Amino acid sequence: QVQLVESGGGSVQTGGSLTLSCVASGITDYADYCMGWFRQAPGKEREGVATIYRDEGLTAGAGSVEGRFTISRDNVKNTLYLQMNSLEPEDSAMYYCARGPRFICPRGGNWPGISYFTSWGQGTQVTVSS
Numbered sequence: 001q002v003q004l005v006e007s008g009g010g011s012v013q014t015g016g017s018l019t020l021s022c023v024a025s026g027i028t029d030y031a032d033y034c035m036g037w038f039r040q041a042p043g044k045e046r047e048g049v050a051t052i053y054r055d056e057g058l059t060a061g062a063g064s065v066e067g068r069f070t071i072s073r074d075n076v077k078n079t080l081y082l083q084m085n086s087l088e089p090e091d092s093a094m095y096y097c098a099r100g101p102r103f104i105c106p107r108g109g110n111w112p113g114i115s116y117f118t119s120w121g122q123g124t125q126v127t128v129s130s
Contacts, residue, residue, distance in 0.1 A: 002119040004097045007122030015129070016087050022080040022097030022121055031075035034081040034100035036117055037082045039093035039126075048112025049095070050082060053105040058112075065091070088129045094123040 008020040020037065024030055036051035050059040050071035057071040070083040080097055098117035100106070106113025 002099060004099065004119060004121035006095065006097045006121045006124040009126045011127040011129065012087055013054060014088060014128060014130050017083070017085045018087065018126060020082040020084070020095055020097075020124060020126075024078045024080070024097075024099065027078065027099065029102075030078045032056060032102050034102070034105035034116075035069060035078070035080045036098050036100055036105070036112060038096045038098060038100065038114065038117070039091075040096070040114070040123075044093075046096070048114060051065040051100065051105045051112055052080070053103075056105075058105060058107065060112075084126070087126075089128045089130050092126060092128045094125050096123045097121040 003025045004022055006022045027031040034051055034053045037049040038046050039049050049065055052071045052073055059066050061068055062083045068086045099119040100117045
């Protein structure tokens with residue numbers, strides 16, 4: 001049974017930083033899977049933040065988190081990370097870790113391909129105050 005457990009959320013002021021972690025268990029060949037971070041603010045749809053396959057990370061485009069957030073993974077520890085810098089109040093949301101398809105991450109017009117992510121964590125709350 002796949003289990004994803006997020007941690008690292010919290011409350012920070014504008015301009016602050018946080019690092020989210022997601023430990024995966026029950027996944028054979030973890031390195032073969034696309035992994036992703038998503039977020040959902042109250043009253044809004046869940047949106048993609050960043051995805052990664054092997055060492056290639058993709059982040060949401062300009063005007064969103066590009067240049068401020070970095071996704072990475074440790075395939076020995078089966079852990080996914082999201083380094084978030086220069087946080088803004090608009091980044092406040094529940095952040096979720098998810099397992100995507102094997103051997104590829106959706107790209108281009110198909111990014112983030114949320115329907116391809118079939119296993120989800122419970123989320124960790126990030127609150128950014130002005």
